[in-house]
Amino acid sequence: MLTVSSLTPTQLRARLRGPGLDFQTGPFINRLHSNIPHLADGLAVLYGEYPLHESGGFANFHLDLSQPGGLRRWWRPQVRFDQDGQHPFKPLPVAQAQPFCEWMMNWCVSNRAHGYLIVHAAVIEKNGRAIILPAPPGSGKSTLCAALVCRGWRLLSDELALVRHADGMLVPLPRPVSLKNRSIDVIRAFSPDAVFGAIVHGTMKGTVGLMRAPADSIRRAAQVATSHAIVFPQWEADAPAMLEPLSRGQMFMRVADNSFNYTLIGAQGFETLAALAQRSAGYTFRYSKLEQAMEVFDALVGNPP
Amino acid sequence: MHDARHPWRVTEGQMLRRCEWDDEVVLFNDLSGATHLLSPTACWLLDRLAVNPDDVPGLATALEAELAAQAASDHAGNADGADSANIDHALLAELLADLHSLDLVAPC
Amino acid sequence: MTALASLPLLVRVLRSPDVAGELSLDQWDLLLRQAGAANLLVSLLFLLDDAGLIDTVPDAPRVHLEWARLAAANHARGVRYEVARIRAALSKLDVPLILLKGGAYAMAELDAGRGRLFSDIDILVPKPRLGEVEAALMLHGWASTHHDPYDQRYYRQWMHEIPPMVHVRRGNAIDVHHAILPETAASRPDPEKLRAAAVAIPGQDGLWMLSPHDMFLHSTVHLFSGGEFEHGLRDLLDLHRLMRRFDAEPALWAGLAPRAVELELERPLYYALRYTSRLLGSRIPPATLAAAERGRPPAPLLALMDALFMRALLPPHPSCSGRLQGAALFALYIRGNWLRMPPLLLARHLFHKALLSPRAAERA
Numbered sequence: 181m182l183t184v185s186s187l188t189p190t191q192l193r194a195r196l197r198g199p200g201l202d203f204q205t206g207p208f209i210n211r212l213h214s215n216i217p218h219l220a221d222g223l224a225v226l227y228g229e230y231p232l233h234e235s236g237g238f239a240n241f242h243l244d245l246s247q248p249g250g251l252r253r254w255w256r257p258q259v260r261f262d263q264d265g266q267h268p269f270k271p272l273p274v275a276q277a278q279p280f281c282e283w284m285m286n287w288c289v290s291n292r293a294h295g296y297l298i299v300h301a302a303v304i305e306k307n308g309r310a311i312i313l314p315a316p317p318g319s320g321k322s323t324l325c326a327a328l329v330c331r332g333w334r335l336l337s338d339e340l341a342l343v344r345h346a347d348g349m350l351v352p353l354p355r356p357v358s359l360k361n362r363s364i365d366v367i368r369a370f371s372p373d374a375v376f377g378a379i380v381h382g383t384m385k386g387t388v389g390l391m392r393a394p395a396d397s398i399r400r401a402a403q404v405a406t407s408h409a410i411v412f413p414q415w416e417a418d419a420p421a422m423l424e425p426l427s428r429g430q431m432f433m434r435v436a437d438n439s440f441n442y443t444l445i446g447a448q449g450f451e452t453l454a455a456l457a458q459r460s461a462g463y464t465f466r467y468s469k470l471e472q473a474m475e476v477f478d479a480l481v482g483n484p485p
Numbered sequence: 486m487h488d489a490r491h492p493w494r495v496t497e498g499q500m501l502r503r504c505e506w507d508d509e510v511v512l513f514n515d516l517s518g519a520t521h522l523l524s525p526t527a528c529w530l531l532d533r534l535a536v537n538p539d540d541v542p543g544l545a546t547a548l549e550a551e552l553a554a555q556a557a558s559d560h561a562g563n564a565d566g567a568d569s570a571n572i573d574h575a576l577l578a579e580l581l582a583d584l585h586s587l588d589l590v591a592p593c
Numbered sequence: 594m595t596a597l598a599s600l601p602l603l604v605r606v607l608r609s610p611d612v613a614g615e616l617s618l619d620q621w622d623l624l625l626r627q628a629g630a631a632n633l634l635v636s637l638l639f640l641l642d643d644a645g646l647i648d649t650v651p652d653a654p655r656v657h658l659e660w661a662r663l664a665a666a667n668h669a670r671g672v673r674y675e676v677a678r679i680r681a682a683l684s685k686l687d688v689p690l691i692l693l694k695g696g697a698y699a700m701a702e703l704d705a706g707r708g709r710l711f712s713d714i715d716i717l718v719p720k721p722r723l724g725e726v727e728a729a730l731m732l733h734g735w736a737s738t739h740h741d742p743y744d745q746r747y748y749r750q751w752m753h754e755i756p757p758m759v760h761v762r763r764g765n766a767i768d769v770h771h772a773i774l775p776e777t778a779a780s781r782p783d784p785e786k787l788r789a790a791a792v793a794i795p796g797q798d799g800l801w802m803l804s805p806h807d808m809f810l811h812s813t814v815h816l817f818s819g820g821e822f823e824h825g826l827r828d829l830l831d832l833h834r835l836m837r838r839f840d841a842e843p844a845l846w847a848g849l850a851p852r853a854v855e856l857e858l859e860r861p862l863y864y865a866l867r868y869t870s871r872l873l874g875s876r877i878p879p880a881t882l883a884a885a886e887r888g889r890p891p892a893p894l895l896a897l898m899d900a901l902f903m904r905a906l907l908p909p910h911p912s913c914s915g916r917l918q919g920a921a922l923f924a925l926y927i928r929g930n931w932l933r934m935p936p937l938l939l940a941r942h943l944f945h946k947a948l949l950s951p952r953a954a955e956r957a
Contacts, residue, residue: 209653236619237618237619237622238618238619238621238622238651238653238654239622240653240656240657242626264626264629264630264910264911265630265909265910265911265914266630292657292660293660294660294661294663294664295656295659295660295663427506427507427509428506428507428509429506429507429509429510429511429522430509430522432504432511432522433511433520433522436520442520443518444664444667445663445664445666445667446518446666446667446670447502447513447515447666447667448663448666448667450502450511450513450520451502454502454504454511457504457506457511458504498677515670516670516673516674516677517674518667518670518671518674
């Protein structure tokens with residue numbers, strides 16, 4: 181299978197400006213159009229290993245992230261998201277094109293892919309056991325996810341857990357891990373080998389850095405995983421790393437609260453989540469030191485210390 | 486305020502799906518599309534009212550009998566920790582009012 | 594006649610579902626995007642289901658359609674529940690609860706309702722009872738929107754409905770109408786006549802809907818006197834499906850044009866029959882077409898309307914936009930409001946709407 185890296189920079193830009201770049205993330209084919217050069221460069225860094233598809237087939241999601249023409253081109257240039265002639269979101273400064281692209285790709289999935297129960301959560305896997313980390317902003321989920329992934333855990337997803345209705349398996353959607361502000365430095369120190377795209381300042385989430393997903397995780401995107409545990413992380417200064425069991429009933433309600441489409445799909449959402457809750461142990465997790473967190477998670481999936 | 490001797494029933498046409506783990510029940514209401522986390526007692530009330538609309542005194546008596554039967558078969562004692570006799574009618578009325586606000590029960 | 598090949602892919606499939614059996618993957622890609630833009634994705638799914646074609650759909654687009662099916666199932670449940678809550682709220686008033694549009698199609702399980710997604714429930718009540726109905730709804734958790742005093746007056750004084758109400762807990766909206774066109778409009782279909790002809794919805798205690806003729810004519814009003822065409826193709830498809838109910842007996846087709854005359858709706862009826870047959874190939878008995886000629890506008894006006902409507906009724910997708918589509922939509926918006934309000938009021942309304950009520954745009 182050809183990957184995005186098989187295109188030269190010129191070819192990559194030509195696709196983006198022309199028929200669109202068709203590339204696959206997890207089970208989805210995205211068709212991306214853009215006239216922004218630094219977005220093309222960012223894609224080459226972050227999406228080089230992802231499968232490339234021929235133009236003109238069927239794509240699940242269509243995204244156009246371009247700089248509109250007109251006078252604004254020169255003064256405070258912007259990037260606008262266009263989907264089938266609609267602009268559901270306000271334009272952003274053009275420097276934020278890459279994170280904007282990530283947010284829009286997430287939006288496409290969470291808005292449409294109702295063949296899965298979609299939870300706002302990270303998912304990682306080791307020893308055939310997957311752990312779901314649901315978390316509202318500010319919980320430190322992405323930092324924890326990035327650290328685990330740098331220590332050999334497979335990345336299934338940083339933002340969107342996809343639970344298949346038919347059998348409750350977790351479907352991978354490995355994409356760059358989105359880190360903010362201090363977390364970027366923390367992870368760089370934790371794992372100097374981690375590859376980042378350009379760091380972007382001044383977004384509504386502060387400074388954002390996208391860490392490339394490990395090649396192995398991308399290669400194994402077709403391998404579903406069984407949920408072993410659902411852990412609600414909360415970073416807290418000076419807290420020793422500790423798991424506290426959570427009742428299944430409480431876990432169910434909290435996962436539903438963190439789901440994009442639990443309510444939208446009605447009874448199917450209930451059935452899928454009930455099966456997931458039955459199969460998974462629930463915990464809350466407090467921590468302050470990443471190294472301690474690594475040990476706790478390893479123990480959770482049966483890794484000897 | 487609802488008169489304690491006025492009977493309650495479950496909402497008409499209601500269908501519920503449930504999952505029970507330990508002392509908690511997650512309930513999905515097929516009519517409203519809402520999901521609730523309830524105690525086993527609340528679920529027991531819904532099951533009972535589905536078959537037999539009743540008022541607070543009637544429900545209290547039935548609940549007392551149910552708890553007594555459970556205590557008898559469960560030698561370690563009563564799971565809910567409540568006295569097996571003398572269900573507080575005011576608390577029961579409050580529970581029913583809560584279920585009413587969730588559209589799970591309605592006055593007859 | 595309309596050149597078939599020049600019609601957008603979605604329209605060709607709606608006319609003739611068999612077309613879907615021969616599409617390439619990139620055509621499926623375009624079809625689903627047009628359907629999504631026109632809010633007809635689920636309707637397309639059911640169309641394919643009913644034509645026995647769903648298994649011929651290639652895997653990748655099939656997955657997309659199945660995603661939409663899940664959302665649709667829950668929508669139907671949501672409508673039934675919302676209608677039940679409304680009925681409960683109004684139960685003490687002894688006002689017959691007449692459902693309009695999507696709510697009626699859904700509760701009566703009409704073909705027109707299958708896969709049709711919408712967000713508001715519309716009901717028709719007698720004008721003198723409006724105050725009581727509004728009060729009962731508020732008691733049960735609905736609150737008025739459009740708090741700007743101008744918008745409030747616009748609705749109450751000039752429109753055929755009170756400002757939409759939204760349930761504070763559930764977030765669903767209800768539109769309470771007392772007529773199907775504003776009192777300021779050129780045509781005044783008598784709501785008393787509509788209510789007198791209303792029929793009970795089978796199997797639904799206490800719920801009513803308009804008669805088959807009136808339901809069809811109301812839908813024509815909505816499309817051909819309204820100003821907003823984002824759902825133009827969907828509304829046209831509604832008409833296409835509603836008219837099939839008249840096939841049940843010849844008297845139904847025969848009575849359509851006379852009823853339109855009675856309700857002062859000959860013009861919208863003419864347009865409805867014209868554009869459903871042109872765009873969707875709807876089968877209409879020649880006698881009905883002849884009888885509907887009464888509503889034909891003068892030639893220059895018809896030529897203009899053809900140019901405007903044949904563009905505005907296409908899927909709102911870039912692949913279907915002619916250069917003129919934006920202008921067509923704007924022209925029809927002005928016309929829509931003109932049909933509802935005398936010119937002086939219209940100018941004042943548009944002026945006010947543009948400068949002082951930005952929030953009103955959300956309603957559109």
